[in-house]
Amino acid sequence: MAVFVTRRIPAEGLRLLSQASGCRVQQWDSDEPVPRAELLAGVAGTRGLLCLLSDRIDREVLDAAGPGLKVISTLSVGFDHLALDEIKKRGIRVGYTPDVLTDATAELSVALLLSACRRLPEAAEQVKSGGWTTWKPLWMCGYGLSDSTVGIIGLGRIGQAVARRLKPFGVSKFLYTGNSPKPESAAEFGAEFVPLTRLAEESDFVVVTCALTPATQGLCNKDFFGRMKKTSVFVNTSRGAVVNQEDLYEALAQGRIAAAGLDVTTPEPLPTDHPLLSLRNCVILPHIGSATYATRSTMAVLAAKNLLAGLRGEPMPHELQL
Numbered sequence: 375m376a377v378f379v380t381r382r383i384p385a386e387g388l389r390l391l392s393q394a395s396g397c398r399v400q401q402w403d404s405d406e407p408v409p410r411a412e413l414l415a416g417v418a419g420t421r422g423l424l425c426l427l428s429d430r431i432d433r434e435v436l437d438a439a440g441p442g443l444k445v446i447s448t449l450s451v452g453f454d455h456l457a458l459d460e461i462k463k464r465g466i467r468v469g470y471t472p473d474v475l476t477d478a479t480a481e482l483s484v485a486l487l488l489s490a491c492r493r494l495p496e497a498a499e500q501v502k503s504g505g506w507t508t509w510k511p512l513w514m515c516g517y518g519l520s521d522s523t524v525g526i527i528g529l530g531r532i533g534q535a536v537a538r539r540l541k542p543f544g545v546s547k548f549l550y551t552g553n554s555p556k557p558e559s560a561a562e563f564g565a566e567f568v569p570l571t572r573l574a575e576e577s578d579f580v581v582v583t584c585a586l587t588p589a590t591q592g593l594c595n596k597d598f599f600g601r602m603k604k605t606s607v608f609v610n611t612s613r614g615a616v617v618n619q620e621d622l623y624e625a626l627a628q629g630r631i632a633a634a635g636l637d638v639t640t641p642e643p644l645p646t647d648h649p650l651l652s653l654r655n656c657v658i659l660p661h662i663g664s665a666t667y668a669t670r671s672t673m674a675v676l677a678a679k680n681l682l683a684g685l686r687g688e689p690m691p692h693e694l695q696l
């Protein structure tokens with residue numbers, strides 16, 4: 375059974391595949407993304423594909439793979455890079471990595487929120503540049519979480535884990551949006567299900583933790599930012615495309631919202647001359663939500679187990695229901 379792995383992944387995951395009987399592993403053994411031509415050549419004739427969120431798995435890739443491709447395992451919980459309709463049509467099974475990265479991503483979301491609202495990168499820069507001349511009562515002030523209202527767009531696994539971590543900071547109210555209310559999950563935080571417009575208007579902090587879908591693409595746009603308070607902070611750790619970045623830039627540059635923290639952007643990497651990077655009130659990280667050694671290792675093992683189970687026709691530890 376030929377398998378193509380599109381990147382260098384944590385050794386524990388690759389070892390499982392290499393040691394599996396009957397499994398012949400070919401790998402793009404680099405930290406950099408596989409060039410499209412190499413991906414198309416690499417998948418030809420394979421039965422299994424282990425891919426990353428940066429690989430666009432569309433009809434062209436599936437055609438290049440041929441009818442023998444039976445399983446795709448992505449090293450991610452997000453699956454917006456997979457052409458699911460086409461994959462389903464061809465009877466290919468898909469594995470993904472929910473749960474194991476929830477804690478790491480929620481932790482990073484909180485770190486990013488605090489970095490943005492308390493202006494940590496800006497303040498640290500002042501120390502290095504000599505801008506720190508003395509203790510000043512009105513200098514480097516930001517916004518805190520005590521008695522605040524936090525709005526969560528997408529109260530899923532990561533959204534709930536973020537709320538769980540923020541609650542002890544003294545948040546007084548949680549709001550959330552989604553396709554439908556989740557009374558059982560929301561009860562833990564006393565969170566109220568509200569329309570997106572109300573979430574924008576009432577939240578002091580907005581945290582985006584939803585999946586990227588046609589419905590969430592560009593969800594946070596000019597209208598959304600226009601409804602937010604001037605003192606509010608926006609954080610996105612889901613996918614860059616949920617945000618209209620031109621509208622976010624305008625809102626930040628004109629002081630219509632206080633600050634933003636982004637772990638995800640469009641495109642990735644964000645060009646170093648992108649206007650968002652010129653703003654002092656925007657903290658941007660390079661998509662490191664799940665980047666702890668332990669989490670990435672566990673993700674690789676789970677992705678390998680999903681792939682092997684799929685190849686053997688067994689139930690996967692985490693299979694996406696298509």
Ligand code: NDP
Nearest residue numbers: 452479528529530531532552553554584585611612663664
């Ligand atoms: P879940 O499936 O548990 O949660 C996704 C949430 O999105 C659900 O609560 C769902 O609500 C919500 N959602 C779907 N459509 C909408 C909508 N139109 N408006 C508002 N909410 C909506 O996934 P996870 O929590 O595990 O992961 C969420 C996403 O986080 C991933 O898809 C991925 O893109 C991103 N991610 C980013 C990481 C990073 O490194 N920055 C790391 C890991 C994940 P409902 O149930 O009502 O449909």
Ligand code: DGY
Nearest residue numbers: 449450451452475664
């Ligand atoms: C995911 O899993 O979807 C993240 O973006 C990376 O861990």
